[in-house]
Amino acid sequence: MEISRIPPESDPDLAVGLALVRKARRIRLIETAKVGVIWLVLLALLTAGLLQLRFEPQYVFRHANFVLQGVGTTIGVSVVSILIASVLALLGALGRLSKNPIAQGISSFYISVIRGTPLLIQVYFIYLGLPQIGQQFRELGYPQLANIFTLSEIQAGILALSLNYGAYMTEIFRAGLQAVGHGQYEAAAALGMTRWQMLRRIILPQAIRIIIPDVGNQFIAMQKDSALVSLMGVWEITFRANRLARKDAKFIEMLLVAATLYWILTVVSSWLQSRLEKRMAHAYER
């Protein structure tokens, strides 16, 4: 943008440079356009292929709205879960990096258990297992304790996703904290900062910038893993699509709707992620 503001006649060299920059830009634009064309061709092929199957496009249009209403729930569950997971991951990472054996033990145990078991089992355990524990407390005469274990579908879904992603994201946070140069810790310590001041003011702001792309990827993955909480009866995209599909035996139709919605969510999230990254890079631009 700045380039166009400089009058080319002021310097013959500049004119040559400008021409080169313009040419490079043109080539890049053509490359991007080519990729776009390939996408369109593939989309057309996919659509054509699907149309070969016996299914009713009209049904999709009539009922898409019902599935669309689940988008909010999917986004809501994912956003809350990624936030809680981030807090768990930060605590987990601090535990892993801590010299305190209790913190280290708790965090490594948590990570090991969660990473060592399938998400599906965790979802079932939280949705079906916890109420069972609650029931036992009720029988023992502790109704308050029992209530803690009785979660709504959405709460259970968020808990399962948060716990699961928190464990995986611990490694991301740990790498991010370690990627901040050792010198930054030393400079902060030499200035007399406490560990907490150092973390909050110096290390975390730098680590978060490093972590953001990976957390973004986790968020994108989570939007799709959140389909698993349909098992708990959370009225999100997959649950709604499945419901109609079963009722009217329109599986291809409704699964296509759900898949398309997830895809759109992913594309939008990726775009938001890249914008956020650019904004956070501000202090690091020359």
Added chain:
Amino acid sequence: MHTNGNPIVRIQNLHKWFGLLHVLRGISLEVYPQEVVVIIGRSGSGKSTFLRCLNLLEEPTSGRIEIDGIAVEAADGELLPESRALVRDLRLKTGMVFQDFNVFPHKTALENIIEAPVIVKGVPKEQAVEKARELLRKVGLLDKQDVHPIRLSGGQKQRIAIARALAMEPKVMLFDEPTSALDPELIGEVLAVMKDLAMEGTTMIIVTHEMGFAHEVADRVIFMEAGMLVEEGPPDQIFTCPQDSRTRQFLARIIESGRLV
């Protein structure tokens, strides 16, 4: 300058082991207020480790460190429990300048300088800013106050780092090879700032390979070798007629490489 009353830094029998490596072998040293002490010696002689022990970035294996009335002691590879509580107090007595600057990249020059006074000492922000601008003027970077470090040269970053350390009003400034990471043409601007500080009577302990600077600014030069203080004296004595054969050898090698001005 040894006449300024009692020593402000007192180090007794400092030892440091890195695994099986005995890096500091019983160092004792006293530094007096307003004194400029320059430590020279080859790489790996323990100069930096010694300096880093003074503010406990490196915990000594054994020995005693006292700076301006704050005393910590280590024995058998550990700080004594009552010393552990004094770590931050000791650090507040010192300001450190690192070889790699270690300025905070996410903060502007001004923010780098006010950070610790505001967060650690609780200085009101306006007051901290005023002081920071004064320090920026002193190191010649007032026009860069709102610039992030990535847009500064190495020499400018190091001057910000010096201002950042000074903002905490330490009793002793520690310089750990402050010009070793700089391009040759940028060394002068950093040394000039350090020279000003020396003239103002700042107590400084400097590890450096800049022999010309050491000769000019030091009150006392210490030659360190294999974790021990081998020889010390006024710069004229050390640079012109060193007594110890190891000091002579070291300086001869430096003259050969053309670095002694």
